[in-house]
Amino acid sequence: MGIDSALRSSGRLRLRARLAAATVAVAAMTGGAVIALAGSASAATTLRGAAEADGRYFGVAVGQGDLSNTSATNLAGSQFDMVTPENEMKWDTIEPSNGSYNFGPGDNIVNFATSHNERVRGHNLVWHSQTGAWVFQGPEGKPADRETLLARMRDHIQTVVGRYKGRIHGWDVVNEAIDEDGSLRKTPWRDGIGDDYVAKAFEFAREADPNAELYYNDYNLEKPEKRAGVIKLVNDLKARGLRIDGIGNQAHWRLETPTMDAIEQALVDLNSTGLKVMYTELDINLLPSAGRGVDPAVANPYANGLPDEKQQQLARRYADIFGLIVKHRTRVSRVTFWGLSDADSWLNRGRMNHPLLWDRQRQPKPAFHAVVDVLKRAR
Ligand code: G3I
Numbered sequence: 001m002g003i004d005s006a007l008r009s010s011g012r013l014r015l016r017a018r019l020a021a022a023t024v025a026v027a028a029m030t031g032g033a034v035i036a037l038a039g040s041a042s043a044a045t046t047l048r049g050a051a052e053a054d055g056r057y058f059g060v061a062v063g064q065g066d067l068s069n070t071s072a073t074n075l076a077g078s079q080f081d082m083v084t085p086e087n088e089m090k091w092d093t094i095e096p097s098n099g100s101y102n103f104g105p106g107d108n109i110v111n112f113a114t115s116h117n118e119r120v121r122g123h124n125l126v127w128h129s130q131t132g133a134w135v136f137q138g139p140e141g142k143p144a145d146r147e148t149l150l151a152r153m154r155d156h157i158q159t160v161v162g163r164y165k166g167r168i169h170g171w172d173v174v175n176e177a178i179d180e181d182g183s184l185r186k187t188p189w190r191d192g193i194g195d196d197y198v199a200k201a202f203e204f205a206r207e208a209d210p211n212a213e214l215y216y217n218d219y220n221l222e223k224p225e226k227r228a229g230v231i232k233l234v235n236d237l238k239a240r241g242l243r244i245d246g247i248g249n250q251a252h253w254r255l256e257t258p259t260m261d262a263i264e265q266a267l268v269d270l271n272s273t274g275l276k277v278m279y280t281e282l283d284i285n286l287l288p289s290a291g292r293g294v295d296p297a298v299a300n301p302y303a304n305g306l307p308d309e310k311q312q313q314l315a316r317r318y319a320d321i322f323g324l325i326v327k328h329r330t331r332v333s334r335v336t337f338w339g340l341s342d343a344d345s346w347l348n349r350g351r352m353n354h355p356l357l358w359d360r361q362r363q364p365k366p367a368f369h370a371v372v373d374v375l376k377r378a379r
Contacts, residue, residue: 005027012328017301017352018200024300031276032170035155041230045372046078046079046372047079047080047083047357047371047372047375048078048079048080048296050372050375050376051081051370051375052059052081053177053379054329054375054378054379055168056329056332056333056334057081057082057119057333057334057335057337058079058081058082058334058335058336058337059081059082059083059084059119059121059334059335059336059337060075060076060079060080060082060083060084060113060336060339060340061083061084061085061086061123061132061281061336061338061339061340062076062083062084062085062086062109062316062338062339062340063080063086063087063088063344064088064105064108064109064141064376066340067108067109067112070256071341071361071362072341072344072362073112073180075341075358076112076116076118076340077112077116077118077151077339079179080118081117081118081119082113082118082119082120082121082169082334082336083109083110083112083113083118083119083120083121084120084121084122084123084280084336085105085106085109085120085122086339087125087130088105088106088108088109088125088345089106089122089123089124089129089160090123090124090130090164091125091126091127091128091130091131091132091135092130092131092132092162093105093106093130093271094106095132095159095160096132097132097134098134098135098152099155099218101159101160101163103163106163108165109292110164110167110168114167114329119166119309120167120168120169121168121169121170121215121280121336122160122161122164122168122170122171122172122212122216123171123172123175124171124172124173124174124175124217125153125156125157125160125161125171125172125173125174125201125205126153126173126174126175126189126197126198126201127175127176128176128185128187128189129175129176130175131188135149135152135188136149136188136192143188143191143192144190144192144279146190146193146194148192149192149197150193150200153189153193153197153200153201153204154197154200157201157204157205157207157208158204158207158208158312160208161205161208161209161212162208164193164209165208165209165211165212166209166211168209168212169212169213170212170214170215170245170246171205171209171212171213171214171215172215172216172217172248172280173201173202173205173214173215173216173244174198174201174217175217175218176217176218176219177189177190177198177216177218177233178226178229178233179226179229180220180223180225180226180230181226181229182225182226182227182228182230182232183229184198186235187355198216198233199236199237199240199242200235201219202214202237202242202243202244203242206242206243213245213246213276214243214245214246215244215245215246215247215248215276215278215280216230216234216237216244216246216247216248217231217247217248217250217280218230218247218248218249218250219249219250219251219252219281221247221249221250221266221270222258222262222263222265222266224265227266227269227270230247230270231269231270231272233271234247234273234275234309235273238273244275244279245274245275246275246276246277246333247270247273247276247277248278248279248280248281249266249267249270249278249279249280249350250278250279250280250281250282250338251279251280251281251282251283252281252283252285252338253282253283253285253317253321254283254284254285254286255284255286255313255317260320260321260324263321264324264326264328266379267324267328267331267332268328268331271328271331275331276333276334277331277333278332278333278335278336279325279334279335279336280334280336281336281337281338282321282336282337282338283337283338283339283345283347284314284317284318284355284356285347285353285355286302286306286310286314286330286353286355287299287300287301287302287347287351287353288301290351296300299351300351300352302352302354303351303352304352306359310354311365311366312365312366314354314365314366314367315365315366315367315369316370318357318365318367318370318371319370319373322370322371322374322375323374326374326375326378329378337356337357338358339356340357341354341356341357341358341360341362342354342355342356342358342359342360343359343360343362345362346355348368357371
């Protein structure tokens with residue numbers, strides 16, 4: 001048996017050991033409710049089947065471009081029960097200039113979801129990125145003042161949320177407002193309106209659709225100081241009597257970082273706010289951060305495909321993550337993958353990344369089977 005096959009078999013042995021461990025943990029928790037799944041075993045070969053068996057949602061980010069691709073729509077329509085527009089409902093796309101709205105791309109994604117009996121999560125209403133510069137400009141090129149910015153924010157939220165009223169399950173109202181040290185991030189919104197701009201956004205969103213769930217969404221929440229800042233922010237919104245239903249942890253992770261302990265601690269802490277906790281943009285970046293001029297073989301090591309050992313490592317990482325999600329099933333209400341397949345991932349950026357459960361031919365990877373296995377064994 002050569003080193004590779006030995007590695008492979010040892011990798012698989014380790015994977016089996018982890019799955020068995022995850023199973024035992026889960027069976028202990030669920031009292032081995034295997035029977036429940038018996039009927040829906042076949043259904044559970046899809047993430048959607050596994051999720052629905054557990055009253056949870058598996059979502060995926062889709063872009064307008066995916067809707068004209070059969071293998072993409074087959075995947076989005078069969079494996080998931082919730083979609084998030086990757087860019088189509090962001091301010092720069094949906095209101096490219098003052099008062100002129102471009103609803104086509106967003107409508108297409110909502111119509112796709114509705115026709116596949118899938119929920120939609122709106123992403124996002126207020127963010128410092130992908131927002132046209134005009135939003136923050138006042139007369140004579142001066143920055144827009146508080147009243148002007150509040151009026152633009154309110155008009156935008158009322159128009160966009162109003163358009164999808166009753167068709168969008170929940171909105172990322174504010175995205176990435178907390179800095180790495182836990183303080184409120186310096187953004188044009190904060191500069192123009194002040195620290196209460198987040199509260200105003202939630203107030204306007206509630207006004208526009210009182211029945212939609214409202215979320216705060218951010219990344220690197222495994223960092224204790226940043227997480228503390230997010231918890232302070234959401235508790236402040238609650239103290240102001242504003243509706244907020246959940247915290248979105250984007251979960252843009254790597255193979256080894258953050259550690260499983262850090263992920264678990266973050267989950268427990270965020271859940272202590274009493275709000276729903278969701279993984280909203282899950283993917284596992286396999287590429288080294290590489291600046292300009294780095295040897296392509298180093299910067300883009302998997303340009304010709306992902307070696308089996310890396311496939312197994314990725315499968316183990318996803319198995320661990322879903323083992324934790326199952327362990328804390330009452331704390332995690334939804335998991336969304338940030339892209340359908342490796343072909344669609346934002347993490348490519350001119351390189352070949354392999355961060356998701358389906359490969360460039362949109363065929364399931366070992367990671368997909370590892371996840372379904374953990375979910376199946378959790379019943
Ligand atoms: O639409 C233009 C197109 O007209 C132009 O030809 C093309 C070439 O430059 O660019 C297109 O815009 C790109 C847009 O995606 C739509 O594809 C932007 O350049 C590109 O920067 C933008 O990237 C998006 C990124 O947010 C921008 O910040 C990614 O697709 C999207 O996955 C990513 O998603 C964010 C979440 O919203 C928030 N959390 C982090 C996550 C990753 O950055």
